[in-house]
Amino acid sequence: MGTPLPEDRRxxxxxxxxxxxxxxxxxxxxxxxxxxGVDVGITFHEDADGAAHTxxxxxxxGVKAAVRRLDLGDLPxxxxxxxxxxxxxxxxxxxxxxxxxxxxxxAVDMDFDTWRHVLSVDLDGAFLCxxxxxxxxxxxxxxxxxxxxxxxxxxxxxxxxxxxxxxxAGLGALTKVLALELAEHDITVNSxxxxxxxxxxxxxxxxxxxxxxxxxxxxxxxxxxxxVAAVVAFLATPSAGYVTGASFVVDGGMxxxxxxxxxxxxxxxxxxx
Ligand code: NAD
Numbered sequence: 001m002g003t004p005l006p007e008d009r010r011x012x013x014x015x016x017x018x019x020x021x022x023x024x025x026x027x028x029x030x031x032x033x034x035x036x037g038v039d040v041g042i043t044f045h046e047d048a049d050g051a052a053h054t055x056x057x058x059x060x061x062g063v064k065a066a067v068r069r070l071d072l073g074d075l076p077x078x079x080x081x082x083x084x085x086x087x088x089x090x091x092x093x094x095x096x097x098x099x100x101x102x103x104x105x106x107a108v109d110m111d112f113d114t115w116r117h118v119l120s121v122d123l124d125g126a127f128l129c130x131x132x133x134x135x136x137x138x139x140x141x142x143x144x145x146x147x148x149x150x151x152x153x154x155x156x157x158x159x160x161x162x163x164x165x166x167x168x169a170g171l172g173a174l175t176k177v178l179a180l181e182l183a184e185h186d187i188t189v190n191s192x193x194x195x196x197x198x199x200x201x202x203x204x205x206x207x208x209x210x211x212x213x214x215x216x217x218x219x220x221x222x223x224x225x226x227x228v229a230a231v232v233a234f235l236a237t238p239s240a241g242y243v244t245g246a247s248f249v250v251d252g253g254m255x256x257x258x259x260x261x262x263x264x265x266x267x268x269x270x271x272x273x
Contacts, residue, residue, distance in 0.1 A: 015089040016236070017041035017082055019070060019129060020099030022050030024199030025149060027057075028225035029096050032233040034058040034065075041085030041092070043070035043099065064089060072099055072125030073117055079128035086136045093142070094236050095133035097126035097171075098149040102201070104273040107162040115163045122167035127174060130189075134182055143186030145236050148175050149228070150191045152251050156258065160273025168193075172247055179245030188244035190235050195251025196222040216261055218253030 016033045020026040022044035030040045031054070040058045042065055044051035055065035066088040070081045086092040101121045103114060130146050137144030153165045154172040171191065178189040198204035198212065202222065209222040228250050234240055235248070249255055 014038045014093045015041070015086070015091050016094035016096065017043070017085045017089075017092055017129075017133065018096040018098055019043045019072075019125070020045070021054050022047040023205070024201060025194065025197060025225045025228045026096070026098035027054045028229035029098060029232045030054050030065075031057050031061070032226070032229040033094070033236070034061040034063045036233060036236075037063060038094070038236075039064035039089050040066075041082075041089055042067045043081060043085075045069070045071055045099065070099065072121040075120055075124050076128050079125070079132050082129050082132040083136075086133070091140055092133050092136045092144070094145045094147070095129060096147045096149065096232060097129055099125060100149065100151075100201075102161055102164040104160040106160055106273060110162060118163035119167050119170075122164065123170045123174070126171055130174075130178060134178070134185075134187060137182075137187050138185050141185075144188075146175075146178060146182070146187065146189040147232050147235050148172075148189070148191040149232075150175075150193045150247065152193055152195045152249065152255050154191060154193045154247060155249070156255055159271060175247070176245045183244060188235075188241070190240075190243060190245065191247045192228060192231050192235070193247050193249045193251070194223060194228045195249070195254040197225055197228055198222045199225055214252075216254075216257060216264075217251075218256060221252065223250060223252055 016038050018026050018030045021030040021042040042051050042054050051067050055067050058065040066085050068081045071078050148171050150168045150171050154168040157165050175189050175191040198207045198209040209224050231248050
Protein backbone atom coordinates (compact mmCIF):
# COMPACT_ATOMS: atom_id res chain seq x y z
CA MET A 1 0.00 0.00 0.00
CA GLY A 2 1.05 3.59 -0.41
CA THR A 3 2.75 2.76 -3.71
CA PRO A 4 3.58 6.02 -5.49
CA LEU A 5 1.32 6.52 -8.46
CA PRO A 6 2.11 8.11 -11.80
CA GLU A 7 2.77 11.83 -11.67
CA ASP A 8 0.56 13.79 -13.95
CA ARG A 9 2.96 15.55 -16.28
CA ARG A 10 0.93 18.75 -16.10
CA UNK A 11 0.74 18.74 -12.32
CA UNK A 12 -3.03 18.19 -11.91
CA UNK A 13 -4.09 15.51 -9.43
CA UNK A 14 -4.55 11.99 -10.80
CA UNK A 15 -7.97 10.48 -11.14
CA UNK A 16 -8.88 6.81 -11.28
CA UNK A 17 -12.23 5.08 -11.82
CA UNK A 18 -12.54 1.60 -10.30
CA UNK A 19 -15.68 -0.31 -11.27
CA UNK A 20 -17.06 -2.68 -8.65
CA UNK A 21 -15.29 -0.96 -5.77
CA UNK A 22 -17.98 -1.39 -3.12
CA UNK A 23 -16.27 -4.59 -1.93
CA UNK A 24 -13.46 -7.09 -2.37
CA UNK A 25 -10.65 -6.47 -4.85
CA UNK A 26 -12.13 -3.22 -6.24
CA UNK A 27 -12.39 -1.73 -2.77
CA UNK A 28 -8.77 -2.66 -2.00
CA UNK A 29 -7.69 -1.09 -5.31
CA UNK A 30 -9.61 2.13 -4.54
CA UNK A 31 -7.94 2.41 -1.12
CA UNK A 32 -4.49 1.62 -2.58
CA UNK A 33 -4.94 4.39 -5.15
CA UNK A 34 -6.17 6.84 -2.51
CA UNK A 35 -3.16 6.11 -0.33
CA UNK A 36 -1.02 7.10 -3.33
CA GLY A 37 -2.80 10.47 -3.58
CA VAL A 38 -5.21 9.58 -6.36
CA ASP A 39 -8.85 10.76 -6.47
CA VAL A 40 -11.16 7.78 -7.01
CA GLY A 41 -14.45 7.18 -8.82
CA ILE A 42 -16.26 4.31 -7.13
CA THR A 43 -19.07 2.19 -8.59
CA PHE A 44 -21.41 -0.29 -6.98
CA HIS A 45 -24.18 -2.52 -8.28
CA GLU A 46 -26.33 -3.38 -5.23
CA ASP A 47 -24.26 -2.49 -2.17
CA ALA A 48 -24.65 1.28 -1.72
CA ASP A 49 -23.44 1.02 1.90
CA GLY A 50 -20.30 -0.78 0.76
CA ALA A 51 -19.60 1.99 -1.75
CA ALA A 52 -20.18 4.65 0.92
CA HIS A 53 -17.68 2.83 3.17
CA THR A 54 -15.09 2.72 0.38
CA UNK A 55 -15.66 6.44 -0.24
CA UNK A 56 -15.19 7.18 3.47
CA UNK A 57 -11.87 5.28 3.50
CA UNK A 58 -10.76 7.11 0.35
CA UNK A 59 -11.66 10.54 1.76
CA UNK A 60 -9.96 9.73 5.08
CA UNK A 61 -6.76 9.43 3.03
CA GLY A 62 -7.16 13.06 1.94
CA VAL A 63 -8.36 12.62 -1.65
CA LYS A 64 -11.67 12.96 -3.48
CA ALA A 65 -14.22 10.17 -3.88
CA ALA A 66 -17.15 10.18 -6.32
CA VAL A 67 -19.75 7.41 -6.21
CA ARG A 68 -22.20 6.10 -8.82
CA ARG A 69 -24.44 3.05 -9.23
CA LEU A 70 -23.41 1.01 -12.28
CA ASP A 71 -25.38 -1.92 -13.70
CA LEU A 72 -23.35 -3.58 -16.43
CA GLY A 73 -26.37 -5.74 -17.20
CA ASP A 74 -27.93 -2.59 -18.65
CA LEU A 75 -25.74 -1.77 -21.65
CA PRO A 76 -24.78 0.31 -23.52
CA UNK A 77 -26.56 3.01 -21.48
CA UNK A 78 -24.91 2.24 -18.14
CA UNK A 79 -21.37 2.89 -19.37
CA UNK A 80 -22.19 6.62 -19.33
CA UNK A 81 -21.30 6.38 -15.63
CA UNK A 82 -17.63 6.55 -16.68
CA UNK A 83 -18.30 9.94 -18.31
CA UNK A 84 -20.16 11.16 -15.22
CA UNK A 85 -17.33 10.13 -12.90
CA UNK A 86 -14.69 11.64 -15.20
CA UNK A 87 -16.64 14.89 -15.19
CA UNK A 88 -17.01 14.95 -11.41
CA UNK A 89 -13.32 14.15 -10.87
CA UNK A 90 -12.13 16.57 -13.55
CA UNK A 91 -10.80 13.84 -15.84
CA UNK A 92 -9.70 10.20 -15.83
CA UNK A 93 -6.13 8.94 -15.92
CA UNK A 94 -6.66 5.33 -14.83
CA UNK A 95 -9.57 2.92 -15.38
CA UNK A 96 -9.74 -0.38 -13.54
CA UNK A 97 -12.42 -2.75 -14.87
CA UNK A 98 -13.03 -4.80 -11.74
CA UNK A 99 -16.81 -5.40 -11.70
CA UNK A 100 -17.56 -9.06 -12.40
CA UNK A 101 -19.97 -11.90 -11.90
CA UNK A 102 -20.01 -15.67 -12.52
CA UNK A 103 -21.96 -18.91 -12.58
CA UNK A 104 -21.82 -22.47 -11.26
CA UNK A 105 -23.82 -24.33 -13.92
CA UNK A 106 -22.67 -26.77 -16.56
CA ALA A 107 -22.77 -25.42 -20.10
CA VAL A 108 -25.35 -27.96 -21.29
CA ASP A 109 -27.76 -26.81 -18.56
CA MET A 110 -27.14 -23.08 -18.94
CA ASP A 111 -29.91 -20.85 -20.21
CA PHE A 112 -29.04 -18.20 -22.75
CA ASP A 113 -30.02 -15.27 -20.51
CA THR A 114 -27.51 -16.36 -17.86
CA TRP A 115 -24.79 -16.76 -20.50
CA ARG A 116 -25.56 -13.30 -21.93
CA HIS A 117 -25.67 -11.64 -18.49
CA VAL A 118 -22.18 -12.84 -17.53
CA LEU A 119 -20.80 -11.81 -20.93
CA SER A 120 -22.51 -8.42 -20.52
CA VAL A 121 -21.05 -7.69 -17.06
CA ASP A 122 -17.60 -9.26 -17.49
CA LEU A 123 -16.80 -8.48 -21.14
CA ASP A 124 -19.21 -6.06 -22.85
CA GLY A 125 -19.14 -3.78 -19.81
CA ALA A 126 -15.34 -3.67 -19.71
CA PHE A 127 -15.28 -2.95 -23.45
CA LEU A 128 -17.70 -0.03 -23.21
CA CYS A 129 -16.11 1.45 -20.05
CA UNK A 130 -12.65 1.18 -21.65
CA UNK A 131 -13.92 2.89 -24.80
CA UNK A 132 -15.38 5.78 -22.80
CA UNK A 133 -12.27 6.14 -20.63
CA UNK A 134 -9.93 5.95 -23.63
CA UNK A 135 -11.81 8.78 -25.37
CA UNK A 136 -11.27 11.03 -22.32
CA UNK A 137 -7.59 10.03 -22.08
CA UNK A 138 -7.00 10.65 -25.80
CA UNK A 139 -8.72 14.05 -25.65
CA UNK A 140 -6.66 15.06 -22.60
CA UNK A 141 -3.47 14.02 -24.42
CA UNK A 142 -1.62 12.89 -21.29
CA UNK A 143 -1.64 9.13 -21.73
CA UNK A 144 -3.32 6.81 -19.26
CA UNK A 145 -3.71 3.33 -17.87
CA UNK A 146 -6.43 0.72 -18.33
CA UNK A 147 -6.19 -2.31 -16.05
CA UNK A 148 -8.60 -5.22 -16.47
CA UNK A 149 -9.21 -7.64 -13.60
CA UNK A 150 -9.56 -10.98 -15.35
CA UNK A 151 -8.92 -14.25 -13.48
CA UNK A 152 -6.81 -17.39 -13.70
CA UNK A 153 -9.79 -18.34 -15.89
CA UNK A 154 -8.42 -15.92 -18.48
CA UNK A 155 -5.88 -18.71 -18.97
CA UNK A 156 -7.43 -21.98 -17.78
CA UNK A 157 -10.99 -23.40 -17.70
CA UNK A 158 -13.28 -24.43 -14.84
CA UNK A 159 -16.30 -26.73 -14.77
CA UNK A 160 -19.53 -24.71 -14.36
CA UNK A 161 -17.98 -21.44 -15.51
CA UNK A 162 -18.41 -21.42 -19.30
CA UNK A 163 -19.54 -17.79 -19.68
CA UNK A 164 -17.09 -16.58 -17.01
CA UNK A 165 -14.15 -18.31 -18.70
CA UNK A 166 -15.25 -17.12 -22.15
CA UNK A 167 -15.65 -13.56 -20.86
CA UNK A 168 -12.35 -13.48 -18.97
CA ALA A 169 -10.39 -15.04 -21.86
CA GLY A 170 -12.14 -12.54 -24.15
CA LEU A 171 -11.17 -9.71 -21.81
CA GLY A 172 -7.57 -10.93 -21.95
CA ALA A 173 -7.69 -10.77 -25.76
CA LEU A 174 -9.39 -7.35 -25.66
CA THR A 175 -6.58 -6.17 -23.35
CA LYS A 176 -4.01 -7.05 -26.01
CA VAL A 177 -5.94 -5.41 -28.88
CA LEU A 178 -6.43 -2.22 -26.86
CA ALA A 179 -2.74 -2.27 -25.91
CA LEU A 180 -1.88 -2.20 -29.62
CA GLU A 181 -4.46 0.39 -30.58
CA LEU A 182 -3.94 2.81 -27.68
CA ALA A 183 -0.13 2.69 -27.52
CA GLU A 184 0.19 5.67 -29.86
CA HIS A 185 -1.68 7.70 -27.23
CA ASP A 186 0.68 6.57 -24.45
CA ILE A 187 -2.15 4.57 -22.87
CA THR A 188 -1.06 1.19 -21.52
CA VAL A 189 -3.54 -1.68 -21.15
CA ASN A 190 -2.83 -4.72 -18.99
CA SER A 191 -4.73 -7.42 -17.18
CA UNK A 192 -4.36 -8.76 -13.66
CA UNK A 193 -5.47 -12.38 -13.29
CA UNK A 194 -6.20 -13.40 -9.68
CA UNK A 195 -6.48 -16.94 -8.38
CA UNK A 196 -8.65 -17.59 -5.31
CA UNK A 197 -8.90 -14.36 -3.33
CA UNK A 198 -10.74 -13.96 0.00
CA UNK A 199 -13.66 -11.68 -0.99
CA UNK A 200 -17.48 -11.86 -1.02
CA UNK A 201 -17.28 -13.59 -4.43
CA UNK A 202 -15.59 -16.62 -2.83
CA UNK A 203 -17.73 -16.42 0.35
CA UNK A 204 -14.76 -15.11 2.35
CA UNK A 205 -15.62 -11.51 3.19
CA UNK A 206 -13.53 -10.37 6.17
CA UNK A 207 -11.74 -13.74 6.27
CA UNK A 208 -7.97 -13.73 6.86
CA UNK A 209 -6.66 -15.89 3.99
CA UNK A 210 -3.78 -17.05 6.18
CA UNK A 211 -6.34 -19.04 8.21
CA UNK A 212 -7.62 -20.92 5.13
CA UNK A 213 -5.39 -23.86 4.20
CA UNK A 214 -5.26 -24.67 0.47
CA UNK A 215 -2.95 -27.66 0.06
CA UNK A 216 -3.44 -27.63 -3.72
CA UNK A 217 -2.13 -24.08 -4.08
CA UNK A 218 1.69 -23.86 -3.96
CA UNK A 219 1.63 -20.92 -1.50
CA UNK A 220 -0.89 -22.90 0.57
CA UNK A 221 -3.62 -20.29 1.03
CA UNK A 222 -6.00 -17.97 -0.86
CA UNK A 223 -4.79 -14.45 -1.64
CA UNK A 224 -5.74 -11.20 0.12
CA UNK A 225 -7.50 -8.49 -1.94
CA UNK A 226 -4.61 -6.18 -0.98
CA UNK A 227 -2.19 -8.55 -2.71
CA VAL A 228 -4.08 -8.04 -5.99
CA ALA A 229 -4.44 -4.30 -5.38
CA ALA A 230 -0.67 -3.96 -4.93
CA VAL A 231 -0.08 -5.31 -8.46
CA VAL A 232 -2.78 -3.03 -9.90
CA ALA A 233 -1.23 -0.05 -8.09
CA PHE A 234 2.20 -0.96 -9.52
CA LEU A 235 0.76 -1.04 -13.05
CA ALA A 236 -0.42 2.55 -12.54
CA THR A 237 3.06 3.80 -11.52
CA PRO A 238 5.65 5.43 -13.77
CA SER A 239 7.81 2.34 -13.12
CA ALA A 240 5.35 0.29 -15.18
CA GLY A 241 5.30 2.75 -18.08
CA TYR A 242 6.83 0.29 -20.58
CA VAL A 243 4.49 -2.58 -19.68
CA THR A 244 1.52 -3.06 -21.99
CA GLY A 245 -0.55 -5.97 -23.27
CA ALA A 246 0.61 -8.21 -20.40
CA SER A 247 -1.37 -10.46 -18.06
CA PHE A 248 -0.13 -10.52 -14.46
CA VAL A 249 -1.16 -13.74 -12.72
CA VAL A 250 -1.62 -13.27 -8.94
CA ASP A 251 -2.56 -16.80 -7.84
CA GLY A 252 -0.06 -18.20 -5.34
CA GLY A 253 1.12 -20.60 -8.06
CA MET A 254 -2.30 -22.17 -8.72
CA UNK A 255 -1.98 -22.17 -12.51
CA UNK A 256 1.28 -24.10 -12.31
CA UNK A 257 -0.50 -27.07 -10.76
CA UNK A 258 -2.47 -28.43 -13.75
CA UNK A 259 -0.54 -31.60 -14.68
CA UNK A 260 0.62 -32.31 -11.13
CA UNK A 261 -2.85 -31.83 -9.61
CA UNK A 262 -4.37 -34.09 -12.29
CA UNK A 263 -2.09 -36.89 -11.17
CA UNK A 264 -3.14 -36.48 -7.54
CA UNK A 265 -6.94 -36.58 -8.02
CA UNK A 266 -8.40 -39.94 -6.99
CA UNK A 267 -12.08 -39.41 -7.80
CA UNK A 268 -14.28 -37.69 -10.39
CA UNK A 269 -15.78 -35.00 -8.14
CA UNK A 270 -14.08 -32.34 -10.26
CA UNK A 271 -16.57 -33.09 -13.06
CA UNK A 272 -19.36 -31.34 -11.11
CA UNK A 273 -19.50 -27.52 -10.59
P1 NAD B 1 -16.90 -8.96 -5.09
O1 NAD B 1 -18.15 -9.73 -5.06
O2 NAD B 1 -16.42 -8.28 -3.87
O3 NAD B 1 -16.94 -7.87 -6.26
C1 NAD B 1 -17.70 -8.00 -7.42
C2 NAD B 1 -18.01 -6.61 -7.87
O4 NAD B 1 -18.71 -6.65 -9.11
C3 NAD B 1 -18.89 -5.87 -6.87
O5 NAD B 1 -18.26 -4.66 -6.55
C4 NAD B 1 -20.19 -5.62 -7.62
O6 NAD B 1 -20.70 -4.34 -7.35
C5 NAD B 1 -19.74 -5.72 -9.07
N1 NAD B 1 -20.86 -6.19 -9.91
C6 NAD B 1 -21.49 -7.38 -9.85
N2 NAD B 1 -22.50 -7.43 -10.75
C7 NAD B 1 -22.49 -6.22 -11.38
C8 NAD B 1 -23.29 -5.64 -12.38
N3 NAD B 1 -24.34 -6.28 -12.93
N4 NAD B 1 -22.99 -4.38 -12.79
C9 NAD B 1 -21.95 -3.70 -12.27
N5 NAD B 1 -21.16 -4.20 -11.28
C10 NAD B 1 -21.43 -5.44 -10.86
O7 NAD B 1 -15.79 -9.98 -5.60
P2 NAD B 1 -14.27 -9.78 -6.02
O8 NAD B 1 -13.64 -11.08 -5.76
O9 NAD B 1 -13.69 -8.57 -5.43
O10 NAD B 1 -14.40 -9.62 -7.60
C11 NAD B 1 -13.82 -8.50 -8.29
C12 NAD B 1 -13.29 -8.99 -9.63
O11 NAD B 1 -12.24 -9.92 -9.41
C13 NAD B 1 -14.32 -9.69 -10.52
O12 NAD B 1 -14.17 -9.26 -11.86
C14 NAD B 1 -13.94 -11.15 -10.41
O13 NAD B 1 -14.31 -11.89 -11.55
C15 NAD B 1 -12.44 -11.04 -10.24
N6 NAD B 1 -11.83 -12.22 -9.63
C16 NAD B 1 -12.08 -12.57 -8.34
C17 NAD B 1 -11.47 -13.72 -7.82
C18 NAD B 1 -11.70 -14.17 -6.40
O14 NAD B 1 -11.29 -15.31 -6.08
N7 NAD B 1 -12.30 -13.40 -5.54
C19 NAD B 1 -10.62 -14.47 -8.61
C20 NAD B 1 -10.39 -14.09 -9.93
C21 NAD B 1 -10.99 -12.96 -10.43
